[in-house]
Amino acid sequence: MNINKVLVIGAGTMGSGIAWWFSSLGIQVHLQDESQEQLEKAKKYCEEQTYRWATKNKLDQRITQDLLQLVKFIKKSEWDHDYDLVIEAIIENLEIKKNLFKELDEVMDKKTVIASNTSSFPIALLSQDLSPERKVNFLGLHFFNPAPVMKLVEVISSKDSSQKLANDLYAWFEEKGKFPAHCKDSPGFIVNRVARNFYGEPLRIAAEDDEKKFKEIDQVLKEVGGFRMGPFELMDLIGIDVNYSVTCSVWNAYNQEPRFAPHPLQEKLVNEKRLGRKSKRGFYQYE
Amino acid sequence: MNNIYLDDVIINFGFGTKEEKKNFLREHASKSIYMDLTCYDPKEFYEEFPQLKGIFSALFADEAKRIEIHFREENPLVLNHLKELGYHPIQVSFTSCGFIFPRTISQIINEAYFALEDGIATKEDINRAMKFGVNYPKGPFEWSEGKELYIKTLLEELHTLTKDNRYIPNKALL
Numbered sequence: 001m002n003i004n005k006v007l008v009i010g011a012g013t014m015g016s017g018i019a020w021w022f023s024s025l026g027i028q029v030h031l032q033d034e035s036q037e038q039l040e041k042a043k044k045y046c047e048e049q050t051y052r053w054a055t056k057n058k059l060d061q062r063i064t065q066d067l068l069q070l071v072k073f074i075k076k077s078e079w080d081h082d083y084d085l086v087i088e089a090i091i092e093n094l095e096i097k098k099n100l101f102k103e104l105d106e107v108m109d110k111k112t113v114i115a116s117n118t119s120s121f122p123i124a125l126l127s128q129d130l131s132p133e134r135k136v137n138f139l140g141l142h143f144f145n146p147a148p149v150m151k152l153v154e155v156i157s158s159k160d161s162s163q164k165l166a167n168d169l170y171a172w173f174e175e176k177g178k179f180p181a182h183c184k185d186s187p188g189f190i191v192n193r194v195a196r197n198f199y200g201e202p203l204r205i206a207a208e209d210d211e212k213k214f215k216e217i218d219q220v221l222k223e224v225g226g227f228r229m230g231p232f233e234l235m236d237l238i239g240i241d242v243n244y245s246v247t248c249s250v251w252n253a254y255n256q257e258p259r260f261a262p263h264p265l266q267e268k269l270v271n272e273k274r275l276g277r278k279s280k281r282g283f284y285q286y287e
Numbered sequence: 288m289n290n291i292y293l294d295d296v297i298i299n300f301g302f303g304t305k306e307e308k309k310n311f312l313r314e315h316a317s318k319s320i321y322m323d324l325t326c327y328d329p330k331e332f333y334e335e336f337p338q339l340k341g342i343f344s345a346l347f348a349d350e351a352k353r354i355e356i357h358f359r360e361e362n363p364l365v366l367n368h369l370k371e372l373g374y375h376p377i378q379v380s381f382t383s384c385g386f387i388f389p390r391t392i393s394q395i396i397n398e399a400y401f402a403l404e405d406g407i408a409t410k411e412d413i414n415r416a417m418k419f420g421v422n423y424p425k426g427p428f429e430w431s432e433g434k435e436l437y438i439k440t441l442l443e444e445l446h447t448l449t450k451d452n453r454y455i456p457n458k459a460l461l
Contacts, residue, residue, distance in 0.1 A: 144420045152420035179419040181412035190408050190416040194427060197394035200453075205383045205390060216380060217387050223377055224353045224388040226424035231391075258453040259398060 001168040003027060007079065007086045009100065011035070011042035014117055015089035017147030020049045023070040024059060024148065025176055030083070032074050039073040046071050049148060082109050087141060089117040097126055101138075105130045113165065115141040119192055120249050123185045124158035135160035141169070142189055151179040158185040187253030188246075196250055196260055199243060202231040203263035214283045232283040236276035240269050240283075293364060295319055302326070302346060302437060305444075312336040321365045325389050326440040328448050329382040333359060341365060343376065346437045347389040349430075355379050355386040384448055385441045392430055393438045399427035400457035435460050 004027060008019040011033035019031040023046070033039050050067050053059045059067070072078075086104055088097065097116065104114055110133055116126050119142060127138040140156030153173050157166040166182060173180040183189045188196070202221070206213045218230020235243045244266040251260040269275070269282060276282035288301040288311065297315055299308075299322040308327065312320055316338055324332060324342040332339055340360040348354050356369070356376040369376050383390060399413050408416065414426020431438060439460040446454035 150420065152416055154416060154420070179415050181416040181420075182408055183412065183416070184405075184407045186405065186407050190402065190413055191420040193402055193407070194395060194398050194413065194417055195421055197398055198391065198421075201391040201394045202387070205387055213381065220355060220377060220379060220387040221391060224355060225392060226351070228422050258451060259394075259401070261453060 001172045003084045003172060005080070005083050005085075006030070007032060007083045009033075009086065009088045010090035011038045011073070012089065014143060014145060014147060015087075016042040016045045017145065018087055018089060018117065018143050019071055020046045021143075021148045023067055024049075024053065026060070026066075027070065029071045030074050030078070030080065031071055032076055032079065034075060043071075043073050053148070079107065081107055081112075083112050086112055086114045087117055088115070089143075092118065092120055094121055094125070097121065098129060101126060102129055105134045110134070111137075113137050113139075113169075115139055117141060117143055119189075120187075120246070122158070122187070123156050124160060127158060127160060136162045137165060139166060139169070140183075140185070140189070142183075142191075144191070151177070152191070153178045153180045154183045154189045154191065155180050156183045156185055156189055188250040192246060193250060193260075196247060198227075199231050199235055199247070200261070200263060203265055206232075206265070209265060209268070211284060236282035236284055236286075238276065239278055240266060240274065240276045244270050291368060293368065296321065296362065296364060298365060298368060299323060300345060302440075308332070309335070312339060319360065319362070321362065325386065326437055327444050328384045329357065330384075333382070342382070343369070344386040344389050345374065347392065347434060348374065349425075351375070353377060355388060357382050357386075384445055389437075389441060390445070392427075393441050394453075396427045396431045396438055397442060397457055397460065399431075400459045404457060404459065431460075 006022045006027055007030045008015050009032050011031050015031060019029045023029045031042055086108060088100060114137060118140060123140040127135045130138060139161040142154035142156060144150035144152050155166050155170050157163060170180045170182060181190060202217045206217060214232040218232050221227045221230050244262060247262045251262060254260055273279055274281045277286055280286045288299060288303045291298040296319045299311060299320060301323060305327050318338060319340045320338050321341040322339060323345045325344040325346040329342050341356060341358040343354050343356040345354050352373050353375045357379050366376055385393060402413060403410060410428045414428050417423040417426050439456045442454045442456040
């Protein structure tokens with residue numbers, strides 16, 4: 001499989017990280033966003049990443065020199081039509097995403113592979129209004145934050161996706177140093193489904209709003225379990241509202257299966273605007 | 288089960304059914320017992336057996352041998368003995384059925400089995416996803432290897448205790 005030219009749509013944290021990672025392989029990347037401010041931020045991010053990785057000698061010397069020329073920060077009006085791969089990394093809004101994919105279907109070459117970095121929507125739902133030829137060339141590529149560092153890419157095939165395409169992309173990512181995982185189109189895919197209990201079970205062990213217990217549980221899971229962060233400090237970092245929303249989304253997608261049920265403490269903290277580090281108060285208090 | 292006898296103190300290790308654990312305590316009513324109680328409700332045992340002075344979770348210990356221990360009556364002799372056996376006991380201040388790590392990891396593993404049953408991904412891809420997507424030190428199926436009976440027993444105990452269907456073990460663990 002050859003990937004020589006990539007369009008990443010959405011210059012937020014994920015989009016910028018994905019774009020920079022592709023460029024670090026020497027691949028030409030267009031990073032598109034309609035917000036000039038977002039594009040400026042993305043440019044700064046890419047410059048910082050290049051400097052950071054180059055100083056650690058983690059980049060090919062030849063690529064380092066050209067790297068900043070490899071990423072072009074563009075508006076939609078500057079789209080080309082001959083990308084090998086387009087990755088969507090915009091806001092998690094079904095209608096906005098579906099409209100974008102319809103537009104891409106119309107303007108991109110038929111050979112262009114279109115992928116979504118969604119963490120919550122079924123891939124088949126995102127592609128349902130596309131042409132039959134495009135549906136075959138459409139799949140999920142779920143990166144993890146920060147994209148240049150985290151090795152996993154979930155390669156998600158819908159019922160319409162070409163299995164050969166999924167296999168080729170799996171092999172391509174593996175060759176480029178990522179650790180891909182094949183995944184069927186299902187709510188939460190692998191990680192957001194299996195990891196739910198890393199939060200749900202400690203919440204049930206704590207059972208009440210007790211910072212001493214949160215601290216003890218975090219400490220035990222780090223020391224005994226070997227996890228890098230405890231669940232309460234991690235929920236505070238992610239945002240309790242964000243984590244609660246993902247929990248509810250997976251729970252509802254699985255017809256309110258009890259294994260995914262949110263804990264009342266999550267809703268309580270969200271209602272009290274205790275959202276974690278960003279509001280200086282979550283499970284823990286921050287100065 | 289196997290035991291270490293230290294004068295009036297017995298340290299009880301290993302897996303046993305709930306009745307086997309209770310019978311052991313009944314047979315040693317005059318001793319101070321410190322018991323591996325990873326899979327059962329500590330509250331029930333503490334209430335029924337005053338001779339039970341502390342509990343720990345060695346069944347889920349991996350090569351690092353870090354375990355949780357809860358004392359109703361602290362005993363440095365027991366702590367030292369566990370350390371001599373290579374364990375790294377971490378004292379917890381409150382009890383919970385399945386302690387903290389065994390209970391949390393059992394639920395993660397159970398979900399991994401459900402995902403496998405649903406055909407979401409292979410065992411290898413699920414292990415890989417959890418290690419490289421969220422930095423887990425091991426994949427769920429690597430963690431569960433050889434511990435399936437303990438996981439199933441603990442989840443059944445939690446199900447009985449809470450009546451919450453979230454604890455129904457996947458049939459592959461049975």
